[in-house]
Amino acid sequence: MPTYPDRYQIIEEMKDRYPITWLTEMAKVERSGYYKWIKNGKTSSRKQADIVLKEHILSIHQKYKMYGYPRMKIALREKGFHVNHKKVYRLMCELGIHSIIRKKRRVWKNQMSRVFDNVLKRQFNERTENEVFVTDITYLPTKSGFLYLSAVQDLYNNEIVAWKISERNDLELVMDTLQELTAKRNVYRSIIHSDQGFQYTSIKYHQTVEQLGMIGSHSRKGNCHDNACIESFFSHFKSECLYLLHDHSADEVRQAVEEYIYFYNYQRFQKRLNHLAPIEYRHQMAA
Incomplete structure (x- = not known):
């Protein structure tokens, strides 16, 4: 015989298709008991489940930016998550992500x-210092939600030159990262490459790139391999650091980012750099 929590869970899963009164009668439980179960623990469990779903949605979106909520629902189902389209749509809205295919461009002042x-x-290889910068944003799951890491990488030595973390995946995050880059490097006539995220196709970003004398470059739609170098850095960071954390608090994740980027730039040797770390390679080549 199923336990009461098991029966309540079954009712919760079927409540969108059948009346609560009929379900509680069939499960031989009181409605008051079911509602008390929801109040005492279901809400917290649902929030945790939503965090897990959001992480998978963002992971799928990083690879398939053309997916809207109908195809996202199918992709989640293939990963074993059976959720309805309304929930997928709600979670995608909360994350601020959407399909980039057949999406009308927003207009500001008739532009x-x-x-x-x-x-x-x-053409990632054999670049000179400050010749090509690549940039992107990745999500960082925490116990309380998500943080977003924006980073800029110099393809000369794969060094992470600038980075910022924010609780919001917005244009301000990108502009702050670009400002940090310009404070550290001479970017005149440098190429700055990114995907076609809404921040990178905004009028303000476009104008700033031109005012700085930089050469803007965008990946093709839905093609993450066009920006493979920065994607590779994010992958290394998550597998070598983020996923090994015991406590995913926002503060610990921020600290982990800072420590890993220092390690990556100063200590993590790379075969392409003659088995030197990025900054060590830059200093050796300048000597």
Whole structure:
């Protein structure tokens, strides 16, 4: 015989299809008991489940930015998550993500958002210092939600030159990261490459890139391999650091980012750099 919590869980899963009164009668439980179960623990469990679902949604979105909520629902189902389209739509809205296919560009003062040509064209190797910068944003799951890491990488030595963390995945995060880059490096006539996220196709970003004398470059739609280098850095960070944390509090995640980027720049040797760390390689080549 199923326990009372098991029966309540079954009722919760079927309540969108059948009346609560009928379900509680069939399960031989009181409605008051079911509602008390919801009040005492179901809400917290649902929030935790939503965090897990959001992490998978963001992971899928990083790879398939063309997915709207109908295809996202199918992708989640293939991962073993059976959720209805309304919930997928709600979670995607909370995350601020959407499909980039057949999406009308927003207009500011009769000007459409801008897309740069793909100047980089996957020519990642044999670049000089400050010649090409690549940038992107990744999500960082915490116990209380998500943080967002924006980073800029110099393809000359794979060094992470600038980075910022925010609780919001917005244009301000990108602009703050770009400002940090310009404070550290001479970016005149440098290529700055990114995907076609809404921040990077905004009028303000486009104007700033041109005012700085930089050359803007965008990946093709839905093609993460066009920005493979920064994606590779994010992957290394998550597998070598983030996923090993015991406590995913926001403060610990922020500290982990700072410590890992220092380790990556100063200590993590790379075969392409003659088995030197990025900054060590830069100093040796300048000597």
